[in-house]
Each structure stands twice: as structure tokens, then as C-alpha cells.
Amino acid sequence: MLEGKLVNLRPIEKKDLEEMMKWINDQEVTHYLSNFLYPISQADEEEFLERMMRHKDTEKDLVIETKARSYLGQISLRKIDRKNKDAELGIVIGHKDYWDKGYGTDAIKTLLRYAFGQLNLSKVYLQVFEYNQRGIHCYKKCGFKEEDRLKKEQFYDGKYYDVILMEVRKEEFEKMDK
Numbered sequence: 001m002l003e004g005k006l007v008n009l010r011p012i013e014k015k016d017l018e019e020m021m022k023w024i025n026d027q028e029v030t031h032y033l034s035n036f037l038y039p040i041s042q043a044d045e046e047e048f049l050e051r052m053m054r055h056k057d058t059e060k061d062l063v064i065e066t067k068a069r070s071y072l073g074q075i076s077l078r079k080i081d082r083k084n085k086d087a088e089l090g091i092v093i094g095h096k097d098y099w100d101k102g103y104g105t106d107a108i109k110t111l112l113r114y115a116f117g118q119l120n121l122s123k124v125y126l127q128v129f130e131y132n133q134r135g136i137h138c139y140k141k142c143g144f145k146e147e148d149r150l151k152k153e154q155f156y157d158g159k160y161y162d163v164i165l166m167e168v169r170k171e172e173f174e175k176m177d178k
């Protein structure tokens with residue numbers, strides 16, 4: 001388990017399926033995420049959960065929990081690349097009532113401490129949709145900076161939006177995390 005100030009990050013368990021099903025078809029949550037085009041069945045989600053639980057050197061999915069609540073959402077490092085020393089970060093807090101309380105920032109900082117301090121990665125990157133101002137603000141608080149943009153790449157609610165590529169490097173993060 002990785003311990004943060006507000007949250008802990010723990011392995012995903014079978015029991016988490018019930019909590020995952022509560023947000024997986026909530027479009028107010030999923031329209032910020034990639035690959036959520038169609039409603040997802042419990043059977044499909046169970047299969048996905050099984051895959052996330054299996055150990056892989058290139059992917060790590062963890063549950064975000066607090067002392068009071070055993071599941072707030074999930075955070076992941078994907079495409080962990082030992083040669084180039086980088087990985088892609090993904091995060092979702094599935095319960096909207098828990099947004100804007102600092103949990104996302106604490107979960108990301110906790111995972112970055114692990115990524116840089118333990119895995120010895122030198123860069124973590126992510127993609128975020130232009131209309132996700134909450135996400136962008138949260139990432140900036142964690143040291144991420146915009147590096148590039150895929151112009152008008154994401155179609156949402158009748159319009160195309162940019163996909164913003166952000167990254168944070170080990171030295172920058174460790175300087176700001178003192």
C-alpha cells in the first residue's frame with residue numbers, strides 16, 4: 001500500500017466491482033475519460049477488473065481509498081517503460097461528491113513519489129481533454145506542464161476540443177514536493 005496524506009493507494013480486489021459499477025456508466029464522470037463510448041455491462045467490467053488485478057511489469061492499477069471509505073476511484077501507471085524511464089498516468093475519482101476535496105491531488109502526488117522515488121522513472125505524462133478544467137488544474141498542482149496539443153481531436157457534445165499532453169519530470173516534482 002502507498003500512503004498519502006489524505007488517501008492511500010491499494011491493490012484492486014474483486015470486491016471493488018460493486019463500487020466501480022456505480023460510476024462506470026455515469027457520463028458526467030466518463031466523458032472526461034477515453035474509451036467510454038458505450039454503456040458497459042457488469043460482465044465486461046468484471047473481465048476488465050480481472051485484467052487489472054493481474055500483475056504486469058508495464059501496468060499498475062491501484063484503488064484510491066480513505067480511512068472512511070474503502071473506494072473513491074482508481075489511479076494507474078500504464079506503458080511503464082524501463083528503458084526510456086517513463087509511464088502514462090491515469091486517474092478517476094468515481095464518486096462526484098468527492099471531487100474538489102484534494103483527494104485527486106494527493107493520490108497523484110503519492111503515485112509520483114513512488115514512480116520517481118521507487119521505480120526510478122524520470123518522466124510521467126498524461127493526456128487530458130481541453131474541457132476538463134478541473135483535471136488540468138489538479139495536474140498543474142502536481143507539477144505537470146503542458147507540452148503539446150492535438151488540435152481539435154476530441155469530439156464532445158457537438159464540438160471538437162484539443163487533447164492536451166502534459167508531463168512532469170522527476171527533478172521538477174521532487175523540488176516542488178519538498
Ligand SMILES: CC(C)(COP(=O)(O)OP(=O)(O)OC[C@H]1O[C@@H](n2cnc3c(N)ncnc32)[C@H](O)[C@@H]1OP(=O)(O)O)[C@@H](O)C(=O)NCCC(=O)NCCS
Nearest residue numbers: 032091092093099100101102103104105133134135137138
Ligand atoms: C480530475 C480528478 C481526478 C481530480 O481529482 P479531485 O480530487 O477532484 O481534484 P482536487 O480536489 O485535488 O483538485 C481539483 C482542483 O480543480 C479546481 N477546479 C474545479 N473545477 C474547476 C474548473 N472548472 N476550472 C478550474 N479549476 C477547477 C478545484 O477548485 C481544485 O483546485 P484547488 O484545490 O486549488 O481549489 C477528479 O475530479 C476526477 O476523477 N474527475 C473525473 C474523471 C477525470 O477527469 N479523470 C481525469 C481524466 S484526464
